Amino acid sequence: MEISTCSGAISLAKQLENDSAKVYQELAQKLEKEKDLFLGFAKDNGKYYTQIERAYYGVITDAIEGCFAFNLNPDHYQFKKTLPENIGPKEAIAEALKMEESMLEFCQTAAEQSKHLMADVPRAFSLVAKKRSERISKLKELLEKTK
Amino acid sequence: MAILEEPIKGIKEVKNYINGEWVDSKGQIVDVVNPATGKVIGKVPISTREEIDAAVAAAKAAYPEWRRTTPLARSRYLFRLKELLEENFEEVSRIQTMEHGKCIDESRGETRRGIENVEVGCGIPTLMQGYYSEDIATGIDEYVVPTPLGVFGIIGPFNFPFMIPLWSAPYALATGNTIVIKPSSEVPLSQTRLAELAEEAGFPPGVYNVVNGGRTVVNGMLEHKDIVGITFVGSTPTGRDVIYKKCGETGKRVIAQCGAKNFIVIMPDCNVPATIAALMTSFFGNAGQRCLSGANLLIVGDDDKFYRNFLDQVVDMTSRIKVGYGLDEAIQMGPVRDKDKKANIIRYIESGIKDGAKLILDGRKPKIVGDYPETCFLNPTIFENVSPKSKIGSEEIFGPVMSVMRAKNLDQAVEICNANPFGNGDAIFTQSGRDARYFLYNVESGNVGINIGIVAPMAFFPFSGMKDSFYGVLHTQGKEAVRFFTESKVVIQRWF
Numbered sequence: 137m138e139i140s141t142c143s144g145a146i147s148l149a150k151q152l153e154n155d156s157a158k159v160y161q162e163l164a165q166k167l168e169k170e171k172d173l174f175l176g177f178a179k180d181n182g183k184y185y186t187q188i189e190r191a192y193y194g195v196i197t198d199a200i201e202g203c204f205a206f207n208l209n210p211d212h213y214q215f216k217k218t219l220p221e222n223i224g225p226k227e228a229i230a231e232a233l234k235m236e237e238s239m240l241e242f243c244q245t246a247a248e249q250s251k252h253l254m255a256d257v258p259r260a261f262s263l264v265a266k267k268r269s270e271r272i273s274k275l276k277e278l279l280e281k282t283k
Numbered sequence: 284m285a286i287l288e289e290p291i292k293g294i295k296e297v298k299n300y301i302n303g304e305w306v307d308s309k310g311q312i313v314d315v316v317n318p319a320t321g322k323v324i325g326k327v328p329i330s331t332r333e334e335i336d337a338a339v340a341a342a343k344a345a346y347p348e349w350r351r352t353t354p355l356a357r358s359r360y361l362f363r364l365k366e367l368l369e370e371n372f373e374e375v376s377r378i379q380t381m382e383h384g385k386c387i388d389e390s391r392g393e394t395r396r397g398i399e400n401v402e403v404g405c406g407i408p409t410l411m412q413g414y415y416s417e418d419i420a421t422g423i424d425e426y427v428v429p430t431p432l433g434v435f436g437i438i439g440p441f442n443f444p445f446m447i448p449l450w451s452a453p454y455a456l457a458t459g460n461t462i463v464i465k466p467s468s469e470v471p472l473s474q475t476r477l478a479e480l481a482e483e484a485g486f487p488p489g490v491y492n493v494v495n496g497g498r499t500v501v502n503g504m505l506e507h508k509d510i511v512g513i514t515f516v517g518s519t520p521t522g523r524d525v526i527y528k529k530c531g532e533t534g535k536r537v538i539a540q541c542g543a544k545n546f547i548v549i550m551p552d553c554n555v556p557a558t559i560a561a562l563m564t565s566f567f568g569n570a571g572q573r574c575l576s577g578a579n580l581l582i583v584g585d586d587d588k589f590y591r592n593f594l595d596q597v598v599d600m601t602s603r604i605k606v607g608y609g610l611d612e613a614i615q616m617g618p619v620r621d622k623d624k625k626a627n628i629i630r631y632i633e634s635g636i637k638d639g640a641k642l643i644l645d646g647r648k649p650k651i652v653g654d655y656p657e658t659c660f661l662n663p664t665i666f667e668n669v670s671p672k673s674k675i676g677s678e679e680i681f682g683p684v685m686s687v688m689r690a691k692n693l694d695q696a697v698e699i700c701n702a703n704p705f706g707n708g709d710a711i712f713t714q715s716g717r718d719a720r721y722f723l724y725n726v727e728s729g730n731v732g733i734n735i736g737i738v739a740p741m742a743f744f745p746f747s748g749m750k751d752s753f754y755g756v757l758h759t760q761g762k763e764a765v766r767f768f769t770e771s772k773v774v775i776q777r778w779f
Contacts, residue, residue: 144612202388203615
């Protein structure tokens, strides 16, 4: 079912951030050399969600279109929640990259769709989208140097 | 999408909160029913005259000491209350959804606006300052000291069970008055939770009291010689003919915020997608049960193509509104509060059909997401070709019904708006500054929206209203509330 409400969008953000954090925790175990980077990513996911949630709870009022703000298909943004047992380092990073691209699209779409809400919610999504873009660059670099 | 966990397990026994104690009532006990599930979630007393008298006596006894408490110290009680409300934000919001039926986003919005009023009240050391003129005559100075008055009664409605008493309570308390709140007996649970948090915040006994009930409690407040003022939000017949009248007879200050029939004026140059999204919240948010809901959609101009295209889009989006239990995050519209209110709305729909309006979306047979009884549910309804003088075009329906009408031009649109006896929250959607200014200048409405569908004033602005929508002088919220809850003591001094 499509998500139209703010509450639904915020819950989807939470689910995606949590699932993604788990993937990074797995990656940290698989790629010992990049452990700190991936654990840092996992930790930051929690911060990103908090940032979005805080913006939402701070500005939600019954005067804004809270129940009609979004038009998101949650299935479109889902990704593999666990990595296959025997996956190689390069493939694992490629999976993470795909996941980040999907989440970047989610954040950008959510920011765009919530533009008419009070500024804090789209701003929070945009800030997280920016962080995601930076992450994507790092993952691409890592992918290139990984054999 | 997730269905959020219900914070009330079983049945909550509601008590009165008098003089810092939770006390049982001797009155009749009635059920509080979750309108979405049909389950009894609470038992509330219909308190007696003796019980309201006891609360007023406690508030009166607490007043002198509370008045002597400095504004700074009083504001710190409110800061503590604010912190507790933030900590319990989600619970308080979900209780509102359970008792009222509104969607969780709407409940959270209500909680936030309630807290914002507490925040404004926290600024009382500044807000309550008087003013001073030196040398009004040689060697003589004059100044104003805003002083509290005593015990105030706060009567809440069913449609915003948590927030509306907070349009008054923080200001009354911050200015040094004591209060007795009477929540709607249909939705007393979030006020009970609020009182529990006020108790935790440490308000001294008797400063903050809650008495549940119905007419007996209201009459007890109105007739009580020790209540100096009343704030009320509810219907126009009660506000005008009972509250305002009786307060006049007994010399009480009064704010009576009443019914509405709000017009949303659509100009052909409006931003159509943004306007339609705003209309959904305006007409169908809170299932249309709010005094700022859009009721009449007035489309301006003789461009039939624009009219048809615009209306088709409105109907299309409206027909896709997901109706169900408000704790389901996918839901955009909850049930109406109870089956009697639903029956009343259906009577209005039938009268619209009888009066010749064209029913283009019929919400009487609801499609509900999830397995819930139909008892209190409706889907949105839209009528076209509605006469502004007809029953559905002129009276407050207080439900998810949109009445569409047309005006030749903006002049005529304003005339139609102003011919209605209510004047609560009219709005215009346009990209023309000239038209917007013409509208806001001429429309007889206390709250005016320009490209805003729900003209809900922030806590630091008054919640206004005109004509049959408001009886009184000053309004709730912000600086006007501070004035309402204080008397201006004027001092002229000379020293020989």
